[in-house]
Amino acid sequence: MNQSEKLRSLINCSIFAAITAILAQLEIPLPLVPISGQTLAVGMTAIVLGSRLGALSMVCYAAIGAAGLPVFAAFRGGMQVLVGPTGGYIIGFIATAYVTGLILEKTRFTIPMALVANTVGMLITLLFGTIQLKFVMDLEWGAALASGVYPFVIVGLIKAFLASWIGITVRKRLVQANLIADSEKGAA
Template identity: 65%
Template sequence: MRQANKLRMTIVCGIFAAVTAILAQVEIPLPLVPISGQTLAVGLTATILGSRYGAISMICYAALGAIGLPVFAQAKGGLGVLFGPTGGYIFAFIAAAYVTGLILEKTSFSFVNAIIANLFAMMLILCIGTIQLKFVAELTWNDAFAFGFYPFVVVGIIKALLASWLGVTVRRRLVQARLLHSSQQPVKA
C-alpha cells in the first residue's frame, strides 16, 4: 500500500508540474518580466497538495525547464532562464509552495487560511524575483521594483484569491474521493 501511495503522489506531483507549465504559457507580455499563469499554478498546487508535495511539484517544474524543456513563460527553457532576470521568480516558486502548504497544514485548509497563505506566498515570489532581477539586469532598486514588483501586485492578489478558492474546492473533492487524506498532510510517501 505504501508503494502505491508513493507512486500516486509522484504522478500527482508530475501532473501539477505539467499544469504549471501549461499555465506559464498564459501570459501578458511586459518589459523584462511577463505576467503569467505560473504563480496561479503555484498557489493551486500548494493549496491542494500541501508543503511537501507542493514543493516537490515546483522542483520538478524547475528541473524540467533547467534541462531545456520549454515549460517556462514564453515557451522558454534552460539554465539561462533560471539564472537570468526572471529566474528568481521560478526559484521562489519552490519556497512559496512550501510556505503556502506549511501555513495551511499548521492551521487548516480553509478558504480564509488559503487566502492568507497565498497572499504571503505571492509577496515572497515577487520579493525574491525582484532581488534576482535587480542584480542580473543590473538595475537600481527603484527600477527593479518598477519592473519586477509593482506591476504584479494587483494581478497577484487576484491570482492568490483564485488559487485559494479553486485550491480549497479541489482539495475537498480529492479528499471526498479518497485521493488525499483528510488530515492536514496529503498521503505520506
C-alpha cells in the first residue's frame, strides 16, 4: 500500500468515525441503555471499509470518546462512559466491525450477505454490551437480558437491513469512484 492509499484509508476511517458520532445522537432513551444510530453506523462502516479498516474506525471512535469528546449517545464522552453500563456496547463495536467486514470479505459484498453479517454483528454488540451491563449494574442475567438485549432485537434487525442496503450502495459508488479498492477478498 503506497502513501496515497494509506492516507485515503485513514481519511475513510476518520469519516466513518465521524458518521458514527453523528448517528449516535439519534437516540430513543430507555432506562439503562438507549436505542441509538450507532449500530447502524457500525454496520455501514464494516461494509464499506471491511474488517481491518472498519475495526480501526471504531477504535478511533472509541478513543476520541474516551478522550472526552462528546461523540457517544446523548453527547456524552469520557472514560466513565466506556467503563459504565453502556461501555460494553461501544467496545463491542470494534469486534462487530471486524467480524461483519470479515464475513463479507470471505463471501460476497451483496445485500443478503451484508444482512447476515450485520445480524451476526448485532449479536456480538449485544453480547459485549450485556456482559458489561450485568457486571457494572450488578444485575441478574435475566434482568441484564431484559435491559440489554430484548429491547434491541427488532430495531437491531431493522438497522441491520438499513446498514446492509445503504452500506452496499455506498460501497459500490465508492468503488466506481476509485475511492476504495474493488476486492471481494478485502475492502479498501
